[in-house]
Amino acid sequence: MPRSETRHYSEEELLMHLLQEETPEAGENIAGHVRECGECHAVLREYEIVVARILRWSVSDFPAEVWEADRLRLLELFRRDQAWLERRGLLRTLMHGFESAWDYALANPLPTLGYVVVALAFASERTITFLGLDRVVPATSEVIEIIRQFF
Amino acid sequence: MTSPLSDEDLVEGALGGDENAFSQLYERYRHPVYATAYRIIQSAEDARDATQEIFVKLYRSLQSWNPRKASFSTWTYRLASNHAIDCWRIRRRRHETQDTEDTGEKVAREYALGDAIRSPYREAAGRELVDAVCRCVDLLPELQKKVFILRYFQEMKLEEIAEMENCSLGTVKTSLFRATHAVRRALRKARS
Numbered sequence: 001m002p003r004s005e006t007r008h009y010s011e012e013e014l015l016m017h018l019l020q021e022e023t024p025e026a027g028e029n030i031a032g033h034v035r036e037c038g039e040c041h042a043v044l045r046e047y048e049i050v051v052a053r054i055l056r057w058s059v060s061d062f063p064a065e066v067w068e069a070d071r072l073r074l075l076e077l078f079r080r081d082q083a084w085l086e087r088r089g090l091l092r093t094l095m096h097g098f099e100s101a102w103d104y105a106l107a108n109p110l111p112t113l114g115y116v117v118v119a120l121a122f123a124s125e126r127t128i129t130f131l132g133l134d135r136v137v138p139a140t141s142e143v144i145e146i147i148r149q150f151f
Numbered sequence: 152m153t154s155p156l157s158d159e160d161l162v163e164g165a166l167g168g169d170e171n172a173f174s175q176l177y178e179r180y181r182h183p184v185y186a187t188a189y190r191i192i193q194s195a196e197d198a199r200d201a202t203q204e205i206f207v208k209l210y211r212s213l214q215s216w217n218p219r220k221a222s223f224s225t226w227t228y229r230l231a232s233n234h235a236i237d238c239w240r241i242r243r244r245r246h247e248t249q250d251t252e253d254t255g256e257k258v259a260r261e262y263a264l265g266d267a268i269r270s271p272y273r274e275a276a277g278r279e280l281v282d283a284v285c286r287c288v289d290l291l292p293e294l295q296k297k298v299f300i301l302r303y304f305q306e307m308k309l310e311e312i313a314e315m316e317n318c319s320l321g322t323v324k325t326s327l328f329r330a331t332h333a334v335r336r337a338l339r340k341a342r343s
Contacts, residue, residue, distance in 0.1 A: 012328040019302070021309050021324065050335045054303050057284050059186040062199060070199070071177055074206055075170055081211065082168045 009033060014044045018051065121147035158223035166213055173210055180224070181206075183305060184231045190300045191235035192242060193289050201238045205231050221315065228305050229315045232297045239296075283341035287334050298323055299330040 009017075009030055016022045017030040034041050061067075105112040121144055156164075156175065164172025184205055189198035209230055216226050288296060294316070301307045307315075313323040 011332065012324065015328050015331055016324060019309075019327075046335070047331070050331060050338060051303070053280055053338055054284055054331070054334060057190070057281050057304075059189045060195070061182065061185070062195070066199070067181060070203055071174065071181075074177060074203060075174060077207060078170060078173055078210055082170075085168075 008037065009040055011043055011047070014040060015047050018044060018047050117147060120144060159218060162213055162216060162223060165210060176209075177206055180227050183224075184227065186304060187228060187231045187300060188235040188238070190288065190304060191232065191296060192239045193285060194242065197238055197242055198235070201235050202231075204238075205234045208234060221311075224305075225307065225311055225315055228301055228307065232301060236293050236297060280338055280341055283337045284334055287337035288330075291330050291333060294318075294322075295326045295330040295333075298326040299334075302327055 013022070013026070013030060014034075017027060017034075020027070022030065030040075034044055156172075158176070158179075161172045161176045161179075165176060181202065185198055185202045188201040188205065189195060192198045192201060209227065212230070216223065221229070288299060291299065297316070298309075298312055301312050302309060309323045309327065310320060313320045316323065
């Protein structure tokens with residue numbers, strides 16, 4: 001005797017059966033039971049009607065020209081966003097360059113320090129004055145002068 | 152004859168800035184997205200605005216779509232239903248504050264809009280029953296509403312919906328059952 005005949009199925013189980021959302025073995029049991037049980041058959045039949053009613057809920061559409069206008073507006077936005085992304089791409093390239101330089105500086109501190117010293121040495125006297133390096137680190141001008149003469 | 156491009160191909164194109172690829176995605180999904188939004192929000196104009204916003208969100212977040220996790224349609228319907236639920240919340244709040252507005256006026260306005268966009272379901276036999284379904288769905292809790300619409304109208308499997316909503320299959324099954332049960336009661340009431 002099949003297991004399906006031993007109990008009534010809940011409405012939820014019957015609905016899942018109707019929508020084929022149950023496991024295959026549960027489906028076989030329910031199908032067998034519903035064939036024999038008038039009560040469950042009636043519930044299943046009612047849900048069939050309910051689901052058919054639900055599916056009659058159709059959605060009316062706007063005329064094609066309304067959607068065409070929306071599509072064009074959307075594409076305009078898409079173009080604008082693409083242009084912005086390109087600009088962001090340029091910025092990203094600059095950032096990438098800076099990150100690479102920073103990584104190099106961390107990996108090779110002495111050569112980097114050398115480059116910085118050389119760059120400073122070739123900086124003009126006016127820049128040193130402008131930045132007030134003399135006040136921050138005493139005798140900067142003299143040190144720079146020595147480096148400049150050395151190079 | 153060339154076969155139509157897959158969603159994956161179109162997404163790849165759109166990510167590369169191909170306007171035509173994005174336009175094809177829009178053509179392919181515009182109606183199901185609008186239908187989902189309409190059934191949740193239940194206002195043609197608001198659903199149209201929501202559709203536009205959904206597509207803007209869609210192309211701005213295309214990068215985050217992972218084909219191994221969900222199909223493009225599932226991902227799109229998730230985006231659409233979430234956005235539509237947000238719009239529905241705003242609309243509900245707006246309506247709550249507009250209590251003074253005459254109900255008859257509202258109905259007249261909806262029917263006037265119906266003329267502009269054709270409303271075959273209103274003309275069909277059993278209009279009251281379909282209206283009863285609409286009213287009932289409008290009152291459903293958010294998850295039930297979402298599951299109901301995605302299962303019946305986008306034909307998504309409950310397993311997919313559960314994955315999409317990050318909840319158990321049992322929760323989704325119960326939500327769908329409760330929603331359908333509520334509609335069944337509403338239909339009974341409408342018939343009587």
